[in-house]
Amino acid sequence: MREFAELSAAAARTVLVFLVFFSLLFSSDCSSKTPKPVTKVTVQLEEPGKTHHVGPESITLKLRDAQGEIIAGAQVELEGNMTHAGMAPIFGQAIEVAPGMYRAMMQFSMAGDWVITLRARLSDGQQVEQQFEVKVVGS
Numbered sequence: 001m002r003e004f005a006e007l008s009a010a011a012a013r014t015v016l017v018f019l020v021f022f023s024l025l026f027s028s029d030c031s032s033k034t035p036k037p038v039t040k041v042t043v044q045l046e047e048p049g050k051t052h053h054v055g056p057e058s059i060t061l062k063l064r065d066a067q068g069e070i071i072a073g074a075q076v077e078l079e080g081n082m083t084h085a086g087m088a089p090i091f092g093q094a095i096e097v098a099p100g101m102y103r104a105m106m107q108f109s110m111a112g113d114w115v116i117t118l119r120a121r122l123s124d125g126q127q128v129e130q131q132f133e134v135k136v137v138g139s
């Protein structure tokens with residue numbers, strides 16, 4: 001009789017462990033802390049239409065989400081490619097100079113039309129990507 005009691009106690013403990021395990025599993029699954037997804041970011045250039053020159057140039061922009069809210073605390077990098085083939089891409093790591101405002105140095109290697117691909121890792125881990133164009137003239 002005692003053996004049976006010990007056995008059922010062990011079984012009860014096992015069941016309890018499973019219950020705790022599963023409740024943790026499901027509670028973490030539907031956590032209310034899940035960030036709302038930012039499906040689209042808006043890139044707002046500080047000086048839209050600015051003419052950039054061959055050589056080192058800074059690009060300053062603001063990042064906003066679909067609701068128009070500023071996106072602060074993101075890790076932002078830029079990749080520049082020309083619109084014709086045969087050119088090496090250029091890269092710039094941006095720093096956040098003000099909340100939601102990012103600045104990167106780009107070493108433009110040729111005059112012409114450049115397509116800048118912005119890749120941002122938001123503070124909640126989401127990755128977003130957006131493209132914009134800049135015009136570069138000879139110095």
Ligand SMILES: [Cu+2]
Pocket residue numbers: 082084087110112
């Ligand atoms: Cu080129």
